[in-house]
Amino acid sequence: GAVVSQHPSRVICKSGTSVKIECRSLDFQATTMFWYRQFPKQSLMLMATSNEGSKATYEQGVEKDKFLINHASLTLSTLTVTSAHPEDSSFYICSARELQEYSPLHFGNGTRLTVT
């Protein structure tokens, strides 16, 4: 089946530093990838839609200068949390869909970000 790999699984960083999270589709091509944020005991919040070769589409209320998204190839999207603050601590999950019309989303295992 389709596999999405996300790295790192866990990262701790200091306030003010930047953190990059990678999302790769291992055995399929994904022109679109999605980045979600999940707060404890809550549902997924869509942050942005990453489009290969073009700018990402951000959801309302998500700061595009803070959460930089790059989708440089059909198998790789990255999310960079810039100048991280403790309130950015969260669980970030990426997902991708195969090109077939009815394909489900396939999710990475998530990244637990802790900003100290």
Add this chain to the structure above:
Amino acid sequence: AQSVAQPEDQVNVAEGNPLTVKCTYSVSGNPYLFWYVQYPNRGLQFLLKYITGDNLVKGSYGFEAEFNKSQTSFHLKKPSALVSDSALYFCAVRDSEGYNFNKFYFGSGTKLNVKP
């Protein structure tokens, strides 16, 4: 507007008993419906989907779901629950038409507790 509702935050069931996790949806066109399961500190795993055809769809780990168009519901079921089924379950819908046809909308999640 597209939306998904999971009316129960938590469902408790004894091992061996049947389980149902409820989901209702709202879309403009025909719905594409999905169920996912999430274990602690992991991404979401795809269980099953409904696109068209037979209203009862079967998925992974013995789960099935029934599409009911008149009630706009897509409840997840399993005839005999296992303790290992304890996890967080998400229902999702994707609209078949419209500006947001590529987006997946997730419910708030239902925590399933299966007691021995």
